[in-house]
Amino acid sequence: MISLKINKEIVHLPSLVGKRYGTFWNFKGRYRVVKGGRGSKKSYTTALYFITKIMELPESNLLVVRKVFDTHRGSTFAQLKIAMERLKVSHLWKCTTSPMEMTYLPTGQKIIFRGLDDPLKITSVTVEAGYLCWAWFEEMYQVENEDDFNKIDMSIRGAVPKHLFKQITCTFNPWSETHWLNDRFFKGGTENREDLINKGLAIHKNSKDILAMTTNFRANEFLDEADLEVFKNMEEQDPRRFEVEGNGNWGICEGTVYYRWEIKEFNINELIRSGRFETCLGLDFGFTNDPTAFVANLVDIVNKEIYIFDEHYQKGMFNEDIVKMIEYKGFTKSKITADSAEEKSIRWMKKNGLPRIKSSVKGPDSVIFGIQYLQGYKVYIHPKCKNFIVEIKNYIWATDKKTGKPLNKPIDDYNHLLDAWRYSVEDLAANKGIKVDKFKFI
Known part of the structure; x- marks a missing residue:
């Protein structure tokens, strides 16, 4: 049996997470989909959420997916480790890169990392302690084929205890409005531009099964003046780019090869x-x-x-x-x-x-x-x-x-x-x- 030294420190979670993401945090429906501009703290908040929830809910396990497996190390893996440090719980987790996984030592719950570039491994994910009830797709716009998403969606199935729920979380920077993500999760919802400009967050859908929302840098109170100046200059010098990277709206690529x-x-x-x-x-x-x-x-x-x-x-x-x-x-x-x-x-x-x-x-x-x-x-x-x-x-x-x-x-x-x-x-x-x-x- 592993002996653990648990330091009892009080962490004020609302101060770490900040504002605007309350609906995101509390939603328990099947699909939680967030597109956002740069600096919108969507990935930061998602990482904090999963570390907190795994420790809070026994038997829960998480699958983290990106299109290419090797990109996890500098993105999701690093973000989740930062979340552990912010929450002051790093000593309760074992993080390895071969295999790439994170284990919550008191219970054996895991965070498992996979890439769509290895279809055999992605369809054979199992956990030893509890249930695989959550999946997080980071940089979801890179998943060009909806069928790849559906395969993972189907792997999050089966009955779970009453204290758990099954959910797929997708986070991404907006890209082409013709992406299947727009058709599946955003179309037919509301478009509240005023909320995006004033609050930095707009909710397009909030139903039993789907939460679809857009966030941008205005929802991130942790940005300093230098960060905000970058967005101000972008808005003045490159308005088209600012609509996508700043406001978080769907965009059309610059330099398109075929335009007719x-x-x-x-x-x-x-x-x-x-x-x-x-x-x-x-x-x-x-x-x-x-x-x-x-x-x-x-x-x-x-x-x-x-x-x-x-x-x-x-x-x-x-x-x-x-x-x-x-x-x-x-x-x-x-x-x-x-x-x-x-x-x-x-x-x-x-x-x-x-x-x-x-x-x-x-x-x-x-x-x-x-x-x-x-x-x-x-x-x-x-x-x-x-x-x-x-x-x-x-x-x-x-x-x-x-x-x-x-x-x-x-x-x-x-x-x-x-x-x-x-x-x-x-x-x-x-x-x-x-x-x-x-x-x-x-």
């Missing part, structure tokens, strides 16, 4: 019957860290219009799964251009159900040439293609880290479906002056 697009309902059969379009299909391979991405679009070369009408976006797909997916969609006899980095997979698929699949052509400038070609079209995206919408909204030009100036290359993110999209129109681009033979296969 809109979400539009359309009848795919009517478009095909018009005879104006060529059907173009693209495939980008993924597995553990990245999803396999498949996109289908109709291209009107004469009128310079593209209609994105179907997509598939899923991690952990084997070659057999991809063939079955394409077969289910009815495209086995169609020409499909796939990422040439998986030449072995392409050859296997060609022999096992996709006779017209072919490798893309890559070279030093192939990405830029493909982007330039697609920029010449007006793009209409069917609302069901949610992942494509998220990517095209967030796909921006990279910037120089020192100067902040845009570079002539896009970021290496939000590009799985967009890469597949480029592959799909490769032959059309070649016919319009982009010489395929100038590229080298890689």
Whole structure:
């Protein structure tokens, strides 16, 4: 049995937490979702909450999730350790990085850390003492696929004692308003801008199951004059950035690569019957860290219009799964251009159900040439293609880290479906002056 030296110190919790987060602290419904600007103390408050509640409620355990596991160390893991220090209870916890977990020594309750980049580990989380009743998703906007969230949501299930409750907490900085988080938790709620400006916190929904709220730096009384001056200068010099990072509102990315697009309902059969379009299909391979991405679009070369009408976006797909997916969609006899980095997979698929699949052509400038070609079209995206919408909204030009100036290359993110999209129109681009033979296969 571990011998513990417990120092009895009085900690005034309201002084540590501060104001504005009372509704957040006391909510016990299924989903507690907070988007906020920088300096809004949302992560700080969440960390304090979980350390306090685990010590207060026996048998409770917490799963902390980020998109990439390695990012925990400098964020959630560090924030929770700071919370222990503020609460003066560090001596009651054992914190290890291999495995990454925190154990409350008097009872054995745990805080477990996982990343969505390891799907096998994330679906097999168990606890020895009590119940896994809570999950905390930090930087939730990075979770592009709603299905990844649903898998964790389903793992928080089963009966718990009356003194416990099951809950998913999501905290994130606002990003594109087309993110599935907006559709699922915020849309249909109230928009009280006055509260955001005056109090730094606005509650959009407060129902039995959902608390959705926005916070910003005005809710953080712990900021000093120098901190506030940063936000004042941002508001004056870069109002658009201030709306997102300051006020905590949904934003549109600066430096968007594709800008001539809109979400539009359309009848795919009517478009095909018009005879104006060529059907173009693209495939980008993924597995553990990245999803396999498949996109289908109709291209009107004469009128310079593209209609994105179907997509598939899923991690952990084997070659057999991809063939079955394409077969289910009815495209086995169609020409499909796939990422040439998986030449072995392409050859296997060609022999096992996709006779017209072919490798893309890559070279030093192939990405830029493909982007330039697609920029010449007006793009209409069917609302069901949610992942494509998220990517095209967030796909921006990279910037120089020192100067902040845009570079002539896009970021290496939000590009799985967009890469597949480029592959799909490769032959059309070649016919319009982009010489395929100038590229080298890689």
